[in-house]
Structures are given as C-alpha cells and as structure tokens.
Amino acid sequence: MAKLCVNIDHVATVRQARRITEPDPVAAAVIAELAGADGITCHLREDRRHIQDSDVWRLREVVKTRLNLEMAAVDEMLEIAEKVRPYMVMFVPERRQEITTEGGLDVAGNLDRIRDATKRMQEAGMLVSHFIDPETRQIEAVKKCGADFLELHTGAYANACGEEARLVELKKLIDGASYAQKLGMRVNAGHGLNLRNVLPVAAIDGIRELHIGHSIVAHAVLVGFERAVREMVEAIARADMLARKYSPEEILRYFSA
Numbered sequence: 001m002a003k004l005c006v007n008i009d010h011v012a013t014v015r016q017a018r019r020i021t022e023p024d025p026v027a028a029a030v031i032a033e034l035a036g037a038d039g040i041t042c043h044l045r046e047d048r049r050h051i052q053d054s055d056v057w058r059l060r061e062v063v064k065t066r067l068n069l070e071m072a073a074v075d076e077m078l079e080i081a082e083k084v085r086p087y088m089v090m091f092v093p094e095r096r097q098e099i100t101t102e103g104g105l106d107v108a109g110n111l112d113r114i115r116d117a118t119k120r121m122q123e124a125g126m127l128v129s130h131f132i133d134p135e136t137r138q139i140e141a142v143k144k145c146g147a148d149f150l151e152l153h154t155g156a157y158a159n160a161c162g163e164e165a166r167l168v169e170l171k172k173l174i175d176g177a178s179y180a181q182k183l184g185m186r187v188n189a190g191h192g193l194n195l196r197n198v199l200p201v202a203a204i205d206g207i208r209e210l211h212i213g214h215s216i217v218a219h220a221v222l223v224g225f226e227r228a229v230r231e232m233v234e235a236i237a238r239a240d241m242l243a244r245k246y247s248p249e250e251i252l253r254y255f256s257a
C-alpha cells in the first residue's frame with residue numbers, strides 16, 4: 001500500500017496571510033502523524049512565501065516519521081539541506097511567478113547540474129527524489145543522476161477534464177511507473193491529488209509514496225486536520241483493496257467520482 005506524506009505548506013500559507021504565528025505548520029505535522037501520515041513534506045521556496053527557515057528547523061526537531069524537504073537544486077537550498085539534514089530532499093522546479101509547482105523538473109536538460117546536486121545531498125546522508133513529468137527521457141535522466149526516488153507529477157492527470165482525458169493522463173503515469181521500475185527505480189507520485197482522484201493513482205503497481213498537500217489542508221479547514229488526514233489514509237487503503245481486483249483504469253471508471 002502506498003504511504004502518505006502530508007505536505008503542510010498551505011498551513012503556513014494561511015499564517016503568512018497575516019504574518020503572525022497561527023496556524024502553526026508544526027502543530028499540523030504532529031496532528032497528521034497522529035492521524036496516520038507516514039511522513040511530512042514541506043517546500044522551502046526561494047521567495048519564502050509559505051514555509052520559513054525556522055519552520056524547517058522546528059519540523060526537524062518534532063517530526064517523528066520522516067521529514068522530506070522540497071526545494072530547488074540551487075546553492076542556497078543545498079547549503080540549508082546540508083545543515084538541516086531531512087530524511088529526503090525532493091528537487092522541484094521553481095519559478096517565482098507561479099502559483100504552485102507547474103511542471104516537472106527538466107532533469108534531462110540540466111543533467112550535469114542536477115547529478116552534481118544529487119551526489120552532494122547523498123554524500124551528506126540524505127535520500128534524493130526528482131519530481132518529473134511521466135516522460136521516458138526524464139525517467140532515463142533521473143536514472144543517470146542516480147537519484148533514490150523519482151516522483152511522477154500527477155498535475156496533468158488531476159487537471160484533465162472528463163473521463164477520457166483523465167484516462168489518457170492516467171495511462172502516462174502507469175507507463176512511467178512501470179518503465180521506471182524496470183530500470184530499477186523507486187517511484188512516488190503527487191500534485192493535485194484529492195479524495196476523489198487519488199484512488200486510481202494509489203492503485204498503480206509499485207507506487208511507494210503519495211505526496212499530498214493542498215486538498216488535505218483545504219478539507220481540514222472544513223472538517224479538521226485530523227479527520228482530513230485520516231480520510232486520505234482511508235482512501236489510499238481503499239485503493240489498495242480495489243487494486244487486488246481492478247486495474248487503475250477500471251477504478252477510475254467505476255469508483256473515482
């Protein structure tokens with residue numbers, strides 16, 4: 001069954017709207033763990049729009065499962081990661097004007113730089129993941145860099161309109177996960193997943209971790225953080241049950257609203 005890593009960035013987004021101390025993403029991380037999360041993820045952006053440096057340090061102290069640090073593969077962030085030493089560093093692309101991480105990282109187009117950054121993090125004792133679109137050349141590039149994990153960007157799937165378009169995007173994720181595993185890589189997935197669209201992705205063979213943030217925080221505003229995380233854990237468990245009998249495509253057609 002896929003593990004759930006809860007991204008708590010948007011708890012900090014609400015706090016930063018007023019530049020005060022509440023709500024505290026560290027408190028959210030503790031509740032997420034109590035509700036069954038297998039890991040906590042945060043993204044320290046270069047513009048510090050939500051998570052702050054002090055949050056990362058406090059999370060490092062408090063998180064009892066695993067702390068994953070999403071960041072751009074740039075010197076400033078590599079230095080911070082070497083000091084904080086999270087369980088896993090997740091390289092993502094970053095553009096200042098974007099609302100959220102828009103596409104996957106272009107590992108193939110920046111091979112030397114990303115390979116060096118990957119080695120540097122691994123030598124400092126951290127696992128490394130690359131966040132990429134489900135494309136053959138990017139998967140092969142991640143392999144060349146020697147990253148420990150790749151994370152398939154599920155945004156195109158999540159944003160696809162209508163069942164047929166969603167099936168097309170789901171197929172790319174299935175094929176990407178299968179190819180990456182054939183090359184001996186470990187595969188995670190995330191972005192834009194929610195209680196409705198998570199089932200087919202969680203049912204893809206071999207997916208190890210799902211990294212989910214916005215929909216959990218959005219749901220938590222209405223039903224509470226503990227319940228929002230628990231419902232996602234239950235959805236992933238349901239996908240695991242369904243996958244014993246149905247393909248991800250069938251799950252999309254019959255069980256995913």
Ligand code: PXP
Nearest residue numbers: 101131190191192211212213214
């Ligand atoms: N995985 C990665 C690499 C991301 O950058 C993000 C967004 O920060 C997520 C997963 C989670 O996406 P969402 O907030 O849409 O669930």
